Amino acid sequence: MDSIEPRNIPLTPGVYLFKDAGGHIIYVGKAKVLRKRLASYFRPDKTLTPKTRAMVRMAVSVDTLSTTSEKEALLLEASLIKKHRPRYNIVLRDDKQYILFKLTKRHEWPRLTLTRKVVRDGSAYFGPYTSAQAARDTWKAIQRVFLLRRCSDTAFRNRVRPCLYHHMGQCLGPCCLPVDNARYRAMVGKVELLLNGRSSELLELLQQQMLDASEALEFEKAAELRDQIAAIRRTVEKQAAVLGSERDMDVLGVAETSKGLALGVLFVRGGVLLDGRNFFWSGLGLEEAPEMVLSFLGQYYGPQSVVPQRIVIPWALEEQAQDGSALPVMSDSLGLSDEEVLADSDDPLAALAEALSELRGSTVRIGPPRGDAENRLVTMAQTNAAEEARTSASANVEEILAAKLGMASLPHRIEAVDVSHTGGRDTRVGVVVFEDGKPAKDQYRTYAFTDEESGGDDYGVLAAWMRRRLESGPPWPDLLLVDGGRGQLGAVMSVLEEAGCGQLFAVAAIAKARSEDSNRADRRKGGVADSIFLPGRMNPVSMRAGSPELLYLQLIRDAVHDYSLRRHRKARAGSALAGELQRIEGIGPSLAKVLWEHFSSIRDMADASEAELAALPGIGPAKARRIRSGLAAMRTKA
Template identity: 35%
Template sequence: MSLSLKLKNVPVSPGVYLMKDAKHKVIYVGKAKNLKNRVRSYFQKGTGDRLYTEYLIKHVVDIDFVLTETEKEALILENNFIKQFKPKFNINLRDDKNFLCIKLETNKDFPYPKVVRQKEDDGAMYFGPYASARAVRETLRYINDTIPVRKCRDNAFKSRTKPCLYYQIHKCLGPCCGLIDRAGYKTLIDQVILLLKGKQEDLISILRKQMYEESKQLRYEKAAKLRDQIQSIEQTVEKQRINSLTFIDRDVFGYYLTDNDVYIEVMFIRSGNMEDIASYRLSINHTTIEEVFRSFLNQFYSQTRFIPSEVIIPVNSPDAVLLEEWLTERKGKKVSVFCPKRGDKLRLIEMAQKNAMNAYKVSQTQDDNYSRTLQALKDVIGLRNLPERIECFDISNIFGKQAVGSMVTFKCGMPDKSKYKRFRIKTVDQIDDYAMMHEVLLRRYKRAVEEGDLPDLVMVDGGKGQLGVALRVFEELAINDTDLLALSKDRGKSGIPKGEQGEQVHAPHIPHPILLPSSSPVLLFLAKIRDEAHRFAIAYHRKLRDKEYYKSPLDEIPGIGIIRKKALIKRFGSIEGIRNATINQLTEIGKLPAKLANEVYNHFHSAAKT
């Protein structure tokens, strides 16, 4: 069906629309209360209220629709589609993996705070997510220094026969050895929960009552420990306190707008305490700031994160009321989303705006440094293009086994991990790094040529040999506009003392390699890219090697999963013990069903006969 015919038959219903380009790739996802009115508004001249409408429509050749019962369902579905298709004209918040939670298994007898990435419906309590691993580490360190809960993992906790060092230094009360009962330990966990909820004042009141009670009972040593604990918490509260605020949970947003990007700052305030702060840099793609915040907020709270009682934003969002309803439903209590015009809340916005501007200044300093480095790289090597996008390759293997290749991408001097690629070598089964590099480069750039997705500069780890391989691939694929270089160690051939040796840069257009000194900013930049490619290749190689190393004969038997495999090895001691076991022993000691015991026995003994 043609686009014009689809526009005539747009349904009058809530739903989601997916705009596609000539390659049938989704380039924009939107939601609407009335699809017919919303979609048609894009194609009516002079009625577009967003700056990028005209620019967007030039690329649209097809539109699909997904109908929903309510606008709230459309909001959720829009977020899911943005994550799935990553459309180029949408604001795409890609930070799921950066957020960590603290898990407390209160349904167990002696829980301890642990770090996890995903929340599960398992009866445990979750706190966070936190914007950075540093924030999680500081929170756990504060808890462990303040409250003597266990630190050991479950395996160590179950097998321990005497208290560890933490018990000796009074940082744990020894639940592993029965030195504290469940009721006493639960009191400690309640204190941890109050800290994680940001209710330090409530905890201080409880501890102060306990201190007075211990003092009345003439247990002055315990009272002194409680006093020190109270002082530690009070010092932390004093550092975090924001003046003129009530004790409420808030997320405060600010932004700083440039020509092409917007810097968004989020302050996480819990019970009046500044618990954490997070920064985001997003491309605006000709979008208004109102549309940026609409899309950003919808994605921000669609992730697994704590929902505060108030969300304070610097601009009026078209979806503010809808977002309120959705967040209230998820939290189970009233959530307010508003844009303040005066008072303390406006001062919070101004604080967030100031932090966003500072984030921009910091990034500009980094960008300026990288711009100078990229220009220096172009001048020193004599490149045709300013290398704003660089792809670097490396090979990793041991005697030709588990051979892999890696490709890392740097854009404007920074790693772009969404463009990283891993290659498992398919055509080379011996030690031949040149052949492996040829396979990887051919696979990558055959597709890149078809998609018109070539970088400014291709870099390989190695010397003239690797450069020759890359040059041959470029000739095979008729790639003429992309620069090429190789980076290799200076092995002392230049006559420079060993401690002062740098590295050599090889390029097709220069007869002799360029020796860069070890202090050169250009070399430090190239070495950073090369080392990242090496790290990425090694990580993949180790993953394959470990998978092969830990492969067990039990993996080949249907019905033997991870849990049964661990149980069998624990009961029989080793694979050899399982191999020597009779069917009766597999049934009685191994706790296997009779049919599965026969299969295990036959697997080992039929293999032995052959």
């Protein structure tokens, strides 16, 4: 790294970015003192981990970004890692938010819903749950026991008669009927007890209420309470109390396997083991475990996640930069002593705990297990992670794919692209993302092209899309899969090579199998004879029909084909309905577009209040009344 000028490296907190010869970011780190932290990389090879040695050999330059505090550096580091996904960082690839229960307590009539995002709006959140199906089943069970409203705030404000759930005995109907708010709030309190893991306390309360109702000869009420008790017991029978106290905590366990490091997380809420999740990073050894834990914590918790009051890590973490032997090569010119180089941060968790405390709104403590109960939980998390890493087949498929396609690294992140149009009209390019074998649906994207831009030329559209994709920047895929043959692959590669990005990521194309009678593409999913093409290679890659690696690519191809087709059909339907909307007085092309961007159907538009319509760009109160009247008439005709 001849381009580094040691004296230009600031003595401030901040973030540093190592880059390779092509200017690509290969590692992002944070420091309490940038100059001291960077000096620690230039020690004898024997004192560095294998991953760090490989990174230092590949790096040719380093950029620094100063911050006002170590906490700001931590947050910036996590953001840059998620954005650029550098090759030598511990990257949390499955960083999706899990299912949570949301109770809108500030509303006069609170509602219980499922969500993946935490919004600081005064609502109470409970979870997380990794299984969306299990969360939905629990939600349905709670709704059958406690008759809370289900309709959205908009529907609640505009209802003139109770909905079907009221007639089915599953809602009290506070939208239209004179419901006792105190009784409703009492139900909300019981729901909170249940979701907080205090089911035993709730059952005792209901048991006493049932006895009181029975003694008062209110047998109908007593029977209702009896049914509630039975339903709650069925809901919580699978939960296991693991702590004597009612604490919330996340517990981490790390396991070393023959292929890398596995990390398990257990979610304990109210002293009850609620759920768990496992992660895996191939090619890492136990010496990288401290960095993995720190990097995981920084990326996993964010503004839209629930942060518990305590996070248990497997062991106490100390600054893992070096071992104290021999001065760094760089430290002489920096005028730093051994102690100064090694003292970048006395407590690497302090800044993280401070940042998480701000997110939670109260103190968050991070540390090793305390007592036998927490030690058992760490062991449980470690065992679960090791077992899933052992039984998971996804790593094997990635290894086989990398070998078959001649890739330098495993294809953890795969983007697939497909074009859909009808005679060159309403052209849409769909992109789906798979990470570690699972669809990352929040990263799916649709690119729209006008009829003039596309002209029915799939090759031209793919080339135009590739230019847009390069402009949007990282995260880059490990593998880009194009739905098509050699022509589609060539269109994409010509743009990459023209931009000097031919080696930025691997590219392959998957072509549909051909039917024997007509020699046309067989559009059935998972055609056994599908072909895989690579740039610069005439013959397709040899993949056995029905092999795991080919089935995996076919799964991704079918996902992007279905997605792009749905986007195209929606565009066609939108074009037709936009014309229908323009028949309403006061709605022109631009306003029709605004309405379709805000609402997903005519029904949603008609259900919206005048205030909601008036709040949209270009609509005032008077125009909102005319539009709402026209939408009501259109809905009646339909």
